[in-house]
Amino acid sequence: MxxxxxxxxxxxxxxxxxxxxxxxxxxxxxxxxxxxxxxxxxxxxxxxxxxxxxxxxxxxxxxxxxxxxxxxxxxxxxxxxxxxxxxxxxxxxxxxxxxxxxxxxxxxxxxxxxxxxxxxxxxxxxxxxxxxxSAPEASFENQFGMSVSGGYALAAARHMHEFGTTSEQLAEVKVAASTHAQHNPHAFLQDVVTVDEVVSSPMISDPLHRLDCCVITxxxxxxxxxxxxxxxxxxxxxxxVLGTGTSIKHTSGGRIDLTHTGATRSGPLAFAEAGVTPADIDYVSIYDSFTITVLMTLEDLGFCAKGDGGRFVSDGALQSPGGVLPFNTDGGGLCNNHPANRGGMTKVVEAVRQLRGEAHAAVQVPDCELALAHGTGGSLATRMGSATLVLGRST
Amino acid sequence: MSDLGPSGLPVPPPNPNLETQRFWDATAEGRLELPRCDSCGHVVWYPRERCDQCGSTSVTWFEASGRGTVYSCTVTRRIPGSWRAAAPFVLAYVELDEGPRVVTNIVGCDPETVHIGQAVQVVFDPTPDGPALLRFTPA
Missing domain, CATH: 3.40.47.10 (Thiolase/Chalcone synthase)
Structure with a gap:
């Protein structure tokens, strides 16, 4: 060679x-x-x-x-x-x-x-x-009532089993998104919600409640x-655009690990190309089809250790301003918008707003110089396309 | 809603092709057959005539035990479309004793009692066309 x-x-x-x-x-x-x-x-x-x-x-x-x-x-x-x-x-x-x-x-x-x-x-x-x-996997997955929320629930249940993650910790993700969405006049859901309100909303597919799920817009x-x-x-x-990474994570011939996402590969690629580390990032847009998607992605991008996502998102870590890692300041897919059931586009849009200093004043990250946007397509339960962008300050 | 099988859940017919016909024919006769790679021994799932681990296109079908354990599970309580009336039902991944983790349902028990690590045994839920879906019940 x-x-x-x-x-x-x-x-x-x-x-x-x-x-x-x-x-x-x-x-x-x-x-x-x-x-x-x-x-x-x-x-x-x-x-x-x-x-x-x-x-x-x-x-x-x-x-x-x-x-x-x-x-x-x-x-x-x-x-x-x-x-x-x-x-x-x-x-x-x-x-x-x-x-x-x-x-x-x-x-x-x-x-x-x-x-x-x-x-x-x-x-x-x-x-x-x-x-x-006509997909080769179709008859081995589609015959069993695998809804989108049901599939993500399988990932959440396994994450809870292995790492002790709780419904209250997942709810913190939604709470943070809702505190941001109250400032977005276009957000589909603009009411601030509490952890109690999330965990007492109707169960869709255990352990995911209705308020663990994104909006349909x-x-x-x-x-x-x-x-x-x-x-x-x-x-x-x-x-x-400073760094980019893409990966496909799939069922690996029937040996799927439900506790991680494709971000374990797309993230390091993007950080390496940008020449930065997770500690350098001022703001993140994280795909939030469900609360579990955010929690697992944060772990896989290296913002906390694997399995520590539940503890990491507690106590307002994701809220702007003031949290250690402000996220989805438009309200994200959980509250603002999930057009076409595809949330990647708006992740990039809000990251650019932050870097331009054009986010809503109530949620603008001061001196935002480095932002990360991450998308998760497909399903955590089967195969997914993960993509990470590291973006720099507008010049 | 499509017809219900003996499990009480919908039994939408699968769509066999040249690579999976043998798998589905076996289910119609109450057997779980899986392809094993002749080169590296990997048991491939979903069934196909190639090994995703080593790239070999030579596989040999064998009869699997039908035993496994629950790798993950969820009680689906709300779902749109043709499965709406079947809720609540258990969607699960079962890890077969031969290695593969397969998407399935746990049936024949109270959904609230199903848990990760539980030992389960295959049941064949026949579809109107003949092939049966692999579902599992507590062992």
Whole structure:
């Protein structure tokens, strides 16, 4: 084997110039393509760019029809680079990684990533069902009443069994999210809740209560990533992508360990590329499909030891301001928004707001210089796509 | 809701293919057959004609014991769609004595009594098409 050559780093070569989160949570009167177009326009306007500037487009399984083929036509784009990578709710962080690499390689100048969906008013998303029923694993998982919450409950139950994690500790995650959501006028749930209210809400699938689960909302979001040269031409303060990591964790031929996530690999990759450690991070956006998702991800990213997540999140550790690791200051998927049942996009959007100093004043992290955004797509109970981004202070 | 099996839970028919037909045919006859890698001995789950550990495409099917222990479990109390009327029911991972951890249901007992580490034994819950679903009951 030839001597290995150090990889070309993407550190700082791509910058997030525009972000947008659709303010709507129920959109019965908009089509899916319209919502994709709405959020594209929002993020491009935020960056000070137009559709004509876009030369790369990224979409995932929420895009109708033939994905990028259909959406590039609908939006009227002229793209020389496209990517339909599908890892569920984490896909948009994977797209950001791919866009940053393409920008670093000189293939792309302006990359547009969009997400849109109507699970609240429009039923299930496009496509998917035929694709999932033909999956090789389908008949060995789908015949047993495996709901999304049931699958995550299996992970939570095993984590409790091995590490002594409690329902009250899981509830702390929701409490922190709700204290942030009270300041977000667009949040689907704006009421602050207590640990008691979480653990006394109806049991969905033991040990997960209704308030351990994320919201179901319509909406969407978009990101615009640009090269250093484009960033220099914009009035907007742009947010550099410092580190990226992706991994797929699966059932390993029937030997699944339910107590960890793909963050055990995506996190170290992103930290190494950025040249930072968990202790350096000022703010985190952590995918919060359920409270257990956050707790396990924090452990796997190295913010605490494996099994210590329950103790770590207690006593307001995740609350902003004042907590040791402020998280999801928009209210996250647990309270604010989970458009298309895919929460990765809004994780990046809120991290950029924090780094720009544009989060709500009540939850803005003082002197926020380094942020981490993490997505988890698929299921903790079977196979998941995990993606981590480390982002730097806007310049 | 689709038809219910002897367990009282829905029995949606599986979708056998060329790689899994043997597995499903065995369940119709009340046997649990699994593929074992001829190269490294790994027992592969879900069933397929390749080893995910070493890449070998040579496997030999054998009859497994049907015994296992509960690796994780949850009582699902609220669920949309065709399973709504079946709740509460136990969704679980059972670790077979041969190694694989399989998604299943624990049946034939009070859902509230099922716990991690519990010894269980396979029961074959027939679907209308003939193949049976692997479910488990306390041993």
């Amino acid at each position: 030839a001597a290995s050559v150090p990889p070309v780093t993407i550190r700082g070569k791509a910058l997030i110039a525009g972000v947008y989160e659709h303010p709507g949570r129920e959109l019965p009167d908009r089509t899916l393509p319209q919502i994709h177009a709405d959020v594209a326009a929002g993020a491009l306007a935020d960056a000070g760019l137009t559709l004509a500037d876009v030369d790369a487009y990224y979409s995932a399984g929420d895009a109708p029809g033939f994905g990028a083929l259909s959406m590039v036509e609908y939006l009227g784009l002229d793209c020389s680079y496209i990517d339909d990578t599908e890892t569920g709710g984490s896909a948009y962080l994977v797209h950001a990684q791919h866009a940053a690499a393409a920008i670093a390689a000189g293939h792309v100048n302006v990359a547009l990533i969009t997400l849109a969906g109507k699970p609240r008013t429009g039923g299930a998303g496009p496509g998917g069902s035929a694709r999932f029923s 319509d909406g969407g979001g978009a990101l615009v990533l640009v090269s250093e040269a484009v960033a220099a031409s914009l009035d907007r303060h742009c947010t550099p």
